[in-house]
Amino acid sequence: MNKKYIYIVLLLFSFRIHAATVQKQIHINKGYFAALDTTYFYYLSYNSDSLFSQQSMLITVMQNDSLVLEIYNHDTVDHHFFIAGMISQNITSNSSATVRLKFAQTGINLFYDDIQFPKNMYLGLSGTIAVLEQGRDTKNFYWNLRDHQKQWNIQEGNTINLSQYDPDYFTINGQSFPMVQKDSLVKIMGKVGDTILLYMVNSGLSAHSIHFHGYHSRIVSTTSKTMRKNWEKDTYPLESMETTILELTPDKPGIFPVHDHNLVAISGGGRYPNGMLIMMEIK
């Protein structure tokens, strides 16, 4: 009798290992981005509820999981939910849509609104779905890089002139240094010998060049220059729309910065230090 129960539990567990259905809500909200220098500007965001947050949205699933998304559009205009090569779903204003996705491959997916591309993505409508490997013991961190030019966002409906783009705010998951350090998905923490995975997307319009002090990491995957797979580097350029996964196995303890080496991007509204910088802690 006991054995029968054990078999049933194992059977159920094995189903979980191979596939599960994950249900999430995404809310398209309109609001104002608050920079550390008390500057506010118009912003759009994918959030997990109807309350506006400038923090970018992350969904994690396991490989082979099915994902059911209820997407609510609280804006007065239509928006899209778009993943390149996977889905393009219109969500009309003040209504919702259901999206079903299945992820056979591990990796990171950038979802965004491709209406008036890249305007709506630039205004904040981007997020990430990380597909994790079953049973792998890793410490995972997730960065969504963005840049903003205040004068473009100062009010709804401003036009964006890409040829004169000159951003003055730089964020990771919607926050900049030092506030971003409070985001446990961003601040890299671990210990010597850990396998640390950093999932990065660049949904900004600028290219960024992320430099690690203290360590080299291996490029697990990248979408822009795929030949870089398995390169070991300390500086990782990310073009706009690029996603990449880095694997770091720290060999020594220490507190080390990780930052954009376009050093202007370590500022916010002209004030240094701010922007794309965190202090990584390895024990």
Place this chain on the structure above:
Amino acid sequence: MKSLIHEFQLKAIKIMSKKIFILYILLVATLVGQAQVKKNFTLIMRTTGYIVLYNGDTATTFGFATKLSQNPPIPGPLIEVNEGDSVFVLAKNISQGPPHTIHWHGLDVDQANDGTPATSFELKHTEEATYKFKATHAGTYIYHCHMGDVVHVQMGMYGLVVVHAANAAKTAWTGGPAYDTEYAWLNSEIDKKWHDSVPETMHDSTQTGHESFMIPKYNPTYFLVNGKSKQQIKSDSLTYIKSEENKTVYLRLGNIGNMQNRIIFPKKLNAKIIDSDGRPLPAAFSSDTVWVSPGERYGVLLQSAAIFSDSIAVDYINMNTHKSIATEWIPVTITKTNSIAEINIYNNVLQIFPNPAKDNFYIQFSEQKNVKYNLSVYNSAGILCSSTQKIQNGNSIDCHHLSQGLYYINVLGTDGSRYVGKIMLD
């Protein structure tokens, strides 16, 4: 019988002793051979330097010097070591300004020597300390100040660290591909507005250096390769690539600016990208274009079977608009093996290059003298083909009207000095 055994025992002990002694000698020799090599350097942190730009304009700079009397060069002094060396860099802050540090970019040093102000040590005015690390991987690295780095780096506080293969082998890394000559380029930009409006706090030794400060918009107008641009590059033997047919050049590329660099090689150079950020690539690949983003480094092998003169383009790409805003052209000349070397006479007093030349060549004196020169070009039959009066250091000599062949050059100075040499015209 006993004495015979005893005799054998003694002989055995003697043989064993000899063997042990030889083993001991071998062991000592091995240990000595493996002893760590220590390399010592001194870098003086300064904030009162200047750079002369290609158009004669000057900009105030910060930088690293090896002597107090030296205007800190841009880039800073090259630090060259071999893989496995223990490196000691004595840093002295004699700047009359706030603290400075040195970050060893890419060398993966420990936290104490990392040069990050908040987590490592910093040097106030008149303080000095030694950075210590081991050069574990051959490759190309950068050092720069990390205190207020957005300004201190822009002002010129950076240089290259080249870690050669173990025992200074002429290979890209220990056991890696061999090369004949090597060059190292560190690219950057200058926005003169930043240099003209350095915050007052950057010259105030009472400041902690940890205060936040405002920076202006970044709009560089000078684009540097090894601290030089435009015609300055043509007379810079550390940048101008000269090689011979079928010889291999190992070119190290680094970017410490805030723009992306797109480097485009003439196809005849058969560029092959072999390493990045101090690590060999899993698979080297051929490409005539290399992108180097801020903070990145690349190693490129160049080899040509052709004899030619051309230029390598270094584009500076705005990371926000993705447009190229400037291009520097770096000359490259590939000559015949064992052909005439460039004229290097009288202890390198005079250089004439490129050699062979095509449409023009340059005359360069190692010392700046207020002397003018008359230059005459004779063909191999001794007939005067060209004469140029009152030339000065760095002048270009037009030779496009001369046919291919070997020519003799006679340079006569108004101070009575005279130099002769040969040049091949293609």
